[in-house]
Amino acid sequence: MSRLRLISIVCFIFVFSWMRMSGQQKLRLIPTFENCSYYCDSVFDVTFDKAWNTSDVFRLLYKAKNESQWCEAFPPYYDIQRFQLRGSIMNLKENTEYDVRLEKKRKNKWITAKKGDFVTWNSCPPIKREWKLSELKEYKVGSGVVLKGMKGRADGWIKIIGDVPIEVSSTYRQALEVDDCRYLILENFVVKGGKIDAVAIRENCENVRIVGADISAWGRVAVDQVHLEDSINYPAVKYKRDNACFIDEEGVVIRNDAGIYLGTVGKVSGPKDIVVERCYIHDPNGHSNAWHGTREIGRAKGIPYRFWHPQGPQGIYMRSRGGLVIRYNDVVGMDHHRLHDLLGGFNNGKIDGGMNTDADVYGNYLAFSQDDGLEMDGGQCNIRLYNNRIEQVRVGISTAPNMKGPSYLIRNVIFNLGDSNREYSYGIKNGGGTMYSHGLHYFINNTFHISGNCISSVGYGGDVDRGMFQGYSRNNLFFNRKESNPKARGCGIYESHSHPNNHFDYDLFYDENKKDKKGTARLKSIGCEQHAIYGDPLFVQADAGVFTLLPESPARGKGQSQCNISEGVEGVVDLGALAYGASSLIPHRPIDVQVDKYKIVMSSQDTGKVEVKVGKIPDNLSYRLTKNNDMDWFAFETEQCGKIIPNSSFSILFNTKASEGKNYRGVFFIRFSNGYSVPISVNIL
Numbered sequence: 001m002s003r004l005r006l007i008s009i010v011c012f013i014f015v016f017s018w019m020r021m022s023g024q025q026k027l028r029l030i031p032t033f034e035n036c037s038y039y040c041d042s043v044f045d046v047t048f049d050k051a052w053n054t055s056d057v058f059r060l061l062y063k064a065k066n067e068s069q070w071c072e073a074f075p076p077y078y079d080i081q082r083f084q085l086r087g088s089i090m091n092l093k094e095n096t097e098y099d100v101r102l103e104k105k106r107k108n109k110w111i112t113a114k115k116g117d118f119v120t121w122n123s124c125p126p127i128k129r130e131w132k133l134s135e136l137k138e139y140k141v142g143s144g145v146v147l148k149g150m151k152g153r154a155d156g157w158i159k160i161i162g163d164v165p166i167e168v169s170s171t172y173r174q175a176l177e178v179d180d181c182r183y184l185i186l187e188n189f190v191v192k193g194g195k196i197d198a199v200a201i202r203e204n205c206e207n208v209r210i211v212g213a214d215i216s217a218w219g220r221v222a223v224d225q226v227h228l229e230d231s232i233n234y235p236a237v238k239y240k241r242d243n244a245c246f247i248d249e250e251g252v253v254i255r256n257d258a259g260i261y262l263g264t265v266g267k268v269s270g271p272k273d274i275v276v277e278r279c280y281i282h283d284p285n286g287h288s289n290a291w292h293g294t295r296e297i298g299r300a301k302g303i304p305y306r307f308w309h310p311q312g313p314q315g316i317y318m319r320s321r322g323g324l325v326i327r328y329n330d331v332v333g334m335d336h337h338r339l340h341d342l343l344g345g346f347n348n349g350k351i352d353g354g355m356n357t358d359a360d361v362y363g364n365y366l367a368f369s370q371d372d373g374l375e376m377d378g379g380q381c382n383i384r385l386y387n388n389r390i391e392q393v394r395v396g397i398s399t400a401p402n403m404k405g406p407s408y409l410i411r412n413v414i415f416n417l418g419d420s421n422r423e424y425s426y427g428i429k430n431g432g433g434t435m436y437s438h439g440l441h442y443f444i445n446n447t448f449h450i451s452g453n454c455i456s457s458v459g460y461g462g463d464v465d466r467g468m469f470q471g472y473s474r475n476n477l478f479f480n481r482k483e484s485n486p487k488a489r490g491c492g493i494y495e496s497h498s499h500p501n502n503h504f505d506y507d508l509f510y511d512e513n514k515k516d517k518k519g520t521a522r523l524k525s526i527g528c529e530q531h532a533i534y535g536d537p538l539f540v541q542a543d544a545g546v547f548t549l550l551p552e553s554p555a556r557g558k559g560q561s562q563c564n565i566s567e568g569v570e571g572v573v574d575l576g577a578l579a580y581g582a583s584s585l586i587p588h589r590p591i592d593v594q595v596d597k598y599k600i601v602m603s604s605q606d607t608g609k610v611e612v613k614v615g616k617i618p619d620n621l622s623y624r625l626t627k628n629n630d631m632d633w634f635a636f637e638t639e640q641c642g643k644i645i646p647n648s649s650f651s652i653l654f655n656t657k658a659s660e661g662k663n664y665r666g667v668f669f670i671r672f673s674n675g676y677s678v679p680i681s682v683n684i685l
Helices: 003-025
Strands: 028-031 036-040 058-064 077-079 084-089 097-106 109-119 127-132 145-148 157-161 174-179 182-187 190-192 197-201 206-211 214-216 258-262 272-277 280-282 314-318 325-327 330-332 343-345 357-362 365-367 372-375 381-386 389-391 395-398 407-410 413-415 428-430 440-444 447-450 455-457 470-474 477-480 503-505 508-511 539-541 546-549 593-595 599-602 605-614 622-627 634-636 641-643 648-657 664-672 677-684
Touching: 028 109, 036 097, 036 109, 058 084, 084 097, 084 381, 174 190, 190 197, 197 206, 197 214, 214 258, 314 330, 365 372, 365 677, 372 389, 593 664, 593 677, 599 605, 622 634, 634 664, 648 664
Parallel strands: 127 157, 145 174, 157 182, 174 197, 182 206, 190 214, 197 258, 206 272, 214 280, 258 314, 272 325, 280 330, 314 343, 325 357, 330 365, 343 372, 357 381, 365 389, 372 395, 381 407, 389 413, 395 428, 407 440, 413 447, 428 455, 440 470, 447 477, 470 503, 477 508, 599 677
Antiparallel strands: 028 036, 036 084, 058 097, 077 084, 097 109, 539 546, 593 605, 605 648, 622 641, 622 664, 634 648, 664 677
16 A cells, blocks of 8 residues: 555544544534524434434433423434434523533433533613614604614614604615614614615624514505517516516516515625514505516506516515524515515525525514515525414415425414415425425424415426425314315325425315315325324314314314424324414414404405403503505494503404405504504405
8 A cells, every 4th residue: 555545544534533523522503582403513324214204313302501301302304415413492481591412322322422502592682772763863854774883792782762763765775774783673663665675684784683663665666567579668688587577667677675675785695693573564665466467557558468477575585694583573565565475585596595594483474465475495494484374475485495404384374365366376385306405394283274285396496306395294284275266276285296205194184175075185205194184173263264173173182292393282282283272363472362353254345343352461551453555445443542451352343345346355453562463354255
């Protein structure tokens, strides 16, 4: 053996040993308020039949430092391409110190392989400096506000209270811009206007929080709509991908004007550790085209078009370096003034696109878009989406593609779908094929009450198997509603191509379109749904949006326990997003208020009432009633503001005066002074 070859072998052994030793010494932990991502590198000496089936070899335990009892987290996901174990610890307490240990089974004994600790985020961090917006030199009435270089510290944040509104004309590209700021809280801001965006948080920002903002009236106003057959006014070289899209006064297609823009103007992939919480984002200036229809304005008004991707304003348009938390927000368009997506991502086909990594989206109400309620597309590495309510969209959630994973979709309610044409497609759409589908989705305890496919392959990319995705489902309720158009009918799960990681089981299927009412799963993977339930889940009142279970529901106790996610009571797990006896409030929020109807169906000349039940709430809490700007056909008959009394009840009365023969869609909110709300949607048939 030559000396050079011997040296090469020794160097290789040294590097390999160093990698294994360094991997054993380090467990990377990235917390948010309620969850923590974990990463364990250099895991070489294992194989698994499925990337999620790791619990016989590895387990991750955690406990609060002041407690003695260790708890087991949901099993790690194994990435064979990166030799990495990763996953999420969920349902944690905020502002709490935790210990973690990763154990590996050797000779039937659990041996600690790695250790670590972390502290979850604090909703009320220490404040070093606090100002009112009106006190800042950056604020001038009628002008855009630029907050630049405001930098607090982890032990001393800066807080700015929005005591005066920011209202600007289209002269300003953004009404509020946050640039190169850290450890900054913007609380109770009112922001109206902005030619493109209402609020922009630049890519060089970290640890910035927007809490309790009211954001509206942003974006460009359309003056025309593309018609590609008119090659003189709409040359293909400029508009070839934008047929039927709206155009501003400068001839530019209106796309991605955002209520909140979390993005980049450079090479950095978005801001980091951003929180958007208890914000009301509503009533944009512009709107998006539907997938097909008739042109509404301009020289081509009245001319129909077919199958063209929506383009228009977004509620939140995002790209992140990680640590994005979007919680307890109301993001809504208007019925005939709809957003493109409610939460949209850009660079969707890249591994660092969209939310990217280590993000939480929960407790949000998302309604009135022409395309998706929420886009998860991109890396989807430890992205956690739970306790959300999505309605009045064409597609509830897009996950195509998942390029890294895993992503977790848990206890979401998707119902009352439809774009401005009253057309809909899927609850959750997935795909990417061999080229893009490298990450796994966990679908656990979701409730679907729709007519189309609930979880579905749709396709992304150019592969023959472009509809292939990686999925694991447990404890979901798939309710396919009555649909007169056979082409619009769907099933519980549609899987166009199998994948070795795929497994679906312990779900309930029900289809009102079939004589026997037996719902279906159209699967390519074998050995799935061997413990499925077939039958009416018996919701308390599905047509009113009350998806809790009746005592006699077949969904009670038929689920499979999912460690650290859905463990039930003494191991007894109900199916769906809302267990028997749970609060009916959707989306789930930390406020003890319920109503008897979350969706109301009325006629054009009608009256209605909602009963509000209040439990244990903070003293001195007040409320106000708000509605979409285009709901001139809907009026409240009761006072639109008042005080809330703990352990009480009250009624909200209203009426409709809509044109005969037309259908309308809208939503009103019971908005509380602490920033939480109860959304109640209204359908006029």
